[in-house]
Amino acid sequence: MLTSYLQAMSLIVVKAGGRALEQNIDNILKSIASRVCRGLKIIFVHGGGDVVTRYEELIGVKPRFVVSPQGIRSRYTDERELEVYVMVMAGKINKEIVAKLNRLGVKAIGLTGADAGFIKAERKKKIIILDENNRRKIIPGGYTGMIKEVEAELLTVLINQGYLPVIAPIAYGEEGELLNVDADQAAAKIAESIRAEKLLILTDVEGVLIEDKLAKRIRVDEVGMLESKIGFGMNRKVLMCTRVLQSGVKESIISSGLIEDPLKALEEDIGTKITLQL
Ligand code: ADP
């Protein structure tokens, strides 16, 4: 009943990366608030990797990144890095966003996946990475999680009461631990579980560039062919955008978070639209 009610309204999951937020937070949040005022239901997921890196450097923790055999680059999170990650993501960034949205008249409420345990992830005990010579190497997985389940109930209750959930990319592990999860993955899993109509990923470029030209539309069956032309950061977004379409989300969009009204990508032909059919 709750789910069918939600489906009747437009529900959009919007994700913004850390760099876009750092450069354009006020416009991004104004753009969200204006759509909420017009009756759109939004769940907002934020990143913030660069801010985490800055704070790590401040307290003398050296940030590390690893690349998987599939060519996906991720932050490597050990115990100390997890502390900074949680402080910055769930604290500084999440609460700044919430405070600004509330100021814009939106009832924003900040959450991590540990709140009510609504994003459950499995901690990777071991991970395979590529070393400097492109050779596979197995290392301990640290505190990085692979999202297994998003319980839509909490989000549904909040949205139906007029709240706008603002989600930090932190999940709840099987042993009760906090885990670093990728924000693109979190947005995608949330969109799937809540049966969002659209997933909008805002980043610091205008969309997917293929040989320096914006691809306005990418069909899911073209993704394999284009993979070699898409690098770190963007390759993960394209993968997530493709997955959500296969589980019922109608459209995924990758667009600029640096413009004045980034959510106009929902209404106008800007950015890259990833679709099942053209
Ligand atoms: P975010 O913080 O928004 O998640 P990422 O750095 O993870 O941002 O991903 C966006 C980045 O992906 C861009 O800044 C760009 O440098 C990189 N990128 C790699 N390949 C492409 C491509 N083909 N088209 C556009 N951006 C690309």
Ligand code: MG
């Ligand atoms: Mg990223």
